[in-house]
Amino acid sequence: MTMEDFCKMAAEMDQRVRQLTGEGITGGELIHRMAGHIPDLQRLWEGASDQQLAKLCQDYPGFYHYASLMEEAAEAERANPTKKYLEMPQLNAPFKSLLAALLTDAATLELGYQALIEGAKRDGMGGKLNELNQRHRIWLAERERFVGALKETGVPTIVLEVVVPALDQMADRVAQLEKRVIAG
Template sequence: MGYVPNLHKIWVGTSDQQLMALCHEFPGFYRYALIMEEASEAERNKASRPYDGMAEVFEEHKQRAAQLLVTAATLERGYQAFRGSGNLQGFQPQVNELGQLHRKWLSELDSFKSALRAQGAEPRALEYVNEAFGHLVDRIKQFAG
């Protein structure tokens, strides 16, 4: 989900000709956008979801969660790019910078979870946060390793 804001900016902020050129140059972009669109539509049309009926979370927490997801996507893309280059030594300053961002992100994630607990968020909501972000923590750790 951390990629969605960037995808949306591209999707609505470009002309039809630019989108066609982008899809032609990067065929995976069109497939990815189509998958995201289909997933979003399927989610909207579902009769019920396991999070239906969950207590509303304050807007500030929604914004923090969205920012944490965006940062997670940035970390994931960054680590993948440097790993894919095959030459981590040549990018050591950038890898170190990603490491700093990673540590800051982990700290902000802990702070976010603490704020949710202090607010009295439902245990089920905390479970969802722990599960979703737990997968991200593990994946980013694997890429950073």
């Protein structure tokens, strides 16, 4: 990945953190709402050099805030592991990839709808709504296929108890943003 790729990911995280903190969302709830950005954050941590990360943190304060919160949460989990997550097996590679794609796509949908909300407030913009709605329907279908595949393969119940509610919450947030755009 190039620095341009890293900047794009950091800018998206920065934008979403700013939107959420503007709505008064902080701390653990901010981490929860940013779950869709975890795959990109991991790609940044693994792919960017220390100097590149420092530059991204300097240029994108929302990204820095989110990365710091995630680092603090990871340290807290290492210091005092949650029993539920200790018992949870890792997903196999294909399921990990599908889950990462679902998370990333949900984050993209949230950003898109939020941009329409903010754009409509400024200048009556609303041109991309049909495209976003179509992508949202596709995402919902992919989510259902993913959950169905998890159930069919007989993954341990703990996986379903963690993954399915997280995806459901993301779906609810995206649906709420969609409703706000339509109502606006």
